[in-house]
Amino acid sequence: MTRWYPLEPADADFLASAPHVFRYEKRYAATPEQVWESLTSDESLAAWGPSLKSVTWTSPRPFGVGTTRDVVAPGGATMRERYFRWDDGRNHSFYVYESTLPVFKRFAEDYIVEPDGDHTRFTWVVAIEPKNPLALPVKVLAPLLKAGFGRIPSSGVGYFAKH
Template structure:
């Protein structure tokens, strides 16, 4: 039986104030509508490359504030996410409310899509507060975590270059 660990809720303020905030900006060779369509598709980020194994939306469409989904990482860790912001076609943010990985006190992400000529500027923020027991290891490994998370938007660059 899978063991789930609860996390504390997070909000927009946490995206700037968390102990670890990783920010990525990438240009995608696609219009904003196509990027948004990909983010809210059944595969979502899992279609961009191997950095996400699967995404399962657990709320019915249409999506909005309160929408939930499960995301499985390559190692099998699963995060249950709840959206607290949803500006259709432009921006959405969620926090993880439960995970099979017992490392986090709070975890949130923000996705922003903006037109940039005939491309899309994709800005992604990952905000993490580790549990006290792993705070020092997470601090030491923060550059590796940032690089690892960075593979996701880099995968988006390749994905949209091919579609």
């Protein structure tokens, strides 16, 4: 039986005030509509590359505030996410409310899709607060975490170049 660990809710303020905030900006060879469609597709970010094993939406369409989904990493760790902001076609944000990893106190992400000429600028923010006993190890490993998370938006460059 899978063991789930609850996380505390997060909001838009947390995306700027978390102990660790990783921000990525990428330019994709696609329209904002195509990027948004991919983000909200059945596969979502898992289609972009091997950094995520699967994304399963657990709420019915149409999506909006309150929508939930489960995301599985390649090693099998799973996070259950709940959206607290949804500006269709432009921006959405969620926090993780449960995880199979007992690492985080709070975890949130923000996705921004903006036109950039004939392309799209995708901004992704990851905000994390580790549980107190893990604060120092996470601080030491923060550069590796940032690089690891950064593979996801970087894989979007190749994905949209092909699609």
